[in-house]
Amino acid sequence: FDSVSLTLCPVGNTDWSMKADQIMINTAANIATAEDVTVEFLGVPIFYLPYYQWVPKGRSSGFLTPSLGVYDESSANEGTSYQVKIPYYFNIAPNRDFLLTLNQLSSRGNVIEGKYRQLIAETNYWKDGRLEVEGHYLNEDDITSDKRWFIDSKINLLVNEKTNVNIKTNRVSDSNYFKDIAHDNTSASSLLSEIDVSYNDDDRNLTVSGFAETEQLINSGSASYTRAPELSISKNFKGMNNRNIDLSLVSTKFEHKSSDNNTTGLRTHAQIKLERLISTNAYSLTPSLNLSTTDYSLDNSADQNRSIYSFEVDSKLLLEREVSIFSTDLVQTLTPRLFYSYAPKKNQSALPSFDSTDKDGSYESLFSGRKFTGIDRISNANNFTFGLESDFINEETSDTYLSLKTAQKFYLDDQDMNSDGILVTRRKYSDIATSIDLSLNDFTFNNSLQYDPEANKINKRDSTMTYQPNPRKFLTLGHHDDGKTESAEFSGAYPITQKIHIFGGVNRSLTDSITNRKNTGIAYESCCWALRVEYLKKHIDGNNYDNVTNFELVLKGL
Structure with a gap:
């Protein structure tokens, strides 16, 4: 032509x-x-x-749309600087491609960026998999004269139907790379590299896994415990009449970059759990017995060990009836629930705390039989938990319109273990945990709270309301209070016309009056082109914010 x-x-x-x-x-x-x-x-x-x-x-293969940007240099008096990215795409094969990008930073120099992706075909050694490697390299920073680089690689291999291998490498040349070069991920505290190998045989009810990780601190982040490595094996024996025996062994080497001030060492935990489910159409009863022993071989402290047992019984009544609400036939289920848990008192203050934290006191945690996550803290118990659940279910679609849950725990003794492993005095009952989930047409409402009957106040609350008739017309309101910090959020989009819609959102801490995140924008979309503009403000720390304005023009089909 x-x-x-x-x-x-x-x-x-x-x-x-x-x-x-x-x-x-x-x-x-x-x-x-x-x-x-x-x-x-x-x-x-x-x-x-x-x-x-x-x-x-x-x-x-060919050039992709370039991108242009301006930024304020964070570590030098450079004023406003500009950024130009020119990407070139290599279509190597149907299962492989490579994206090469020249990233020109006026204050820093030229960054070469590459991203390689490959779907791994089946061979004699594995079934399938995926490989992705992304790397950035700046030979000499015009400001610091240092080499700056970033690498992020992932490999996922399905060796066979039972064995998976996942390897992840995530590293940068220095802790300020994201602030100075990438202008992204500036609020993160660390990068993790890890390897995860797992074997899962469903026929034999056997699981074996190995895991190891390393941590690199970025953006003035603080160190945490890493597992280097962790080996675990678990085996389940299914007997007659719903009898189950679970055997597990996990050994973890914990490391910490600040090992002078933090205990490190090897923890080995063995556990046997005996459980039986007794159920009919009217009720279910599940007694279980846990026996465990934990050995600590510590680097900078005396070795420790702990052996403990616990006993639990979970019982439910299963009731239901047919109801009609607003001319809709529904099934209402009603499930009274009684849970008993027992574990002996044992002072555990001499044990380190590698991965144990207090649970949140929600409805689910009250029936878990455990006060702490992890293995290092196993609290004493001699308590009953009373709960009530009710669902309203559409008979034709099986959709749950309304779900109600409430529970409270009552203690038979007045001593409890705190996060330091020390037995302290407590009251005879817990907060009341309640949740309400409502879903009706385009409207959803989720609310969970923990009410203190002694102080007559709500200690924790998490409430979200959403109205969404379509992706370009929605409104979400949220309020969150975990007992320490309180925040509120709003997000939404509204179509002014069939082609124009506005959107925005804000998340603000009510505790310290800091806006954590705020964005506003407008979008236009016709039959063959679209235009979008967005302003984003994100809190990093102190009085520092990321301020980003995005502009995008799309010519459909070009």
């Missing part, structure tokens, strides 16, 4: 067009080329290329 104008807008609409002296389309080779090309948008030329090539169908 000579002196041609090409557009993928509907007939009679030329909001954007590509004008060229010549366009040649070879359908057999699936290649199209154009010479002396001008791209016009609303009649205004916005881009020129002497030569342009593309494929009418599928994908091919």
Whole structure:
């Protein structure tokens, strides 16, 4: 075609067009080329290329849309600087590709960025998998004169139907890379590299796994415990009449970058759990017995060990009836629940705390039989938990419209273990945990709270309300209070016309009057092009914020 104008807008609409002296389309080779090309948008030329090539169908190698940006330099008096990214895509094979990007930072220099992806085909050694490697490299920073780099690689291998291997490497040249070079991920505290190998045999009820991780601190982050490595094995024996025996052994080497001030060492935990489910259409009863022993071989402290047992019984009554609400046939279920847990008192203050924290006191945690997460703290118990659950279910669709739950724990003694492993005095009952989940047409409401009957106040609350008739018209309101910090959030989008919609959101801490995140934007989308503008403000720390403005123009089909 000579002196041609090409557009993928509907007939009679030329909001954007590509004008060229010549366009040649070879359908057999699936290649199209154009010479002396001008791209016009609303009649205004916005881009020129002497030569342009593309494929009418599928994908091919070639330049992708460049991106432009401006930023304020964080570590030098450079004023406002600019950034230009020019990406080139290599379509190597149907299962492989590579993205090469030249990232020009006016204050720092040229960063070479590459991202390689591959779907791993089946061989004699594995079934399938996926490989992804991304790397950035700046040979010499114009400000610091240092080499700056970043690498993020992931490999996921399904060796066979039972064995998985996952390896992740995430590292940067220095802790300020994301602030100085990437201008992203500036609120993160660390990067983790890890390897995870697991074997799961469902026929034999056997699971074996190995895990190891290392930590790199970034952005003035503080160190935490890492597992280097962790080996675990578990085996389940299923007997007659729903009898189960679970055997497990896990050994973990804990390390810490601040080992002078933090205990490190090897923890080995063995456990046997005997359980039986007794159930009918009217009730269920599940007694269980746990026997465990834990050995600590510590690097900078005396070795420790602990052996303990616990006993639990979980019982439920299963009731239901048919009801009709607003001319809709529903089934209402009602489940009274009684849970008993016992574990002896044992002072554990001499044991380190590698991974144990207090549970949140929610409805689910009251029936878990454990006060702490992890293994290092196993609290004494001699208590009953009373609960009540009720669901309203649509008979035809099986959708749950309303779900109600409430529970409270009552203690038969007045001593409890704190997070330091010391027995302290407590009251005879817990807070009342309640949750309400409502879903009706385009409206959803989720609310959970913990009420203190002694102080007559709500200690914790998590409430969210959402109205969403379609993706471009929604409203979400949320309020969160964990007893230490309180925050509120709002997000939504509203179509002003069929083509224009506005969107925005804010998350604000009510405790310290800090806006954690705020964004506002407007979008226009027609049949053949779209325009989006967004302003984003994100709190990093102290009085430091990330301020980002994104602008995007999409010419559909080009």
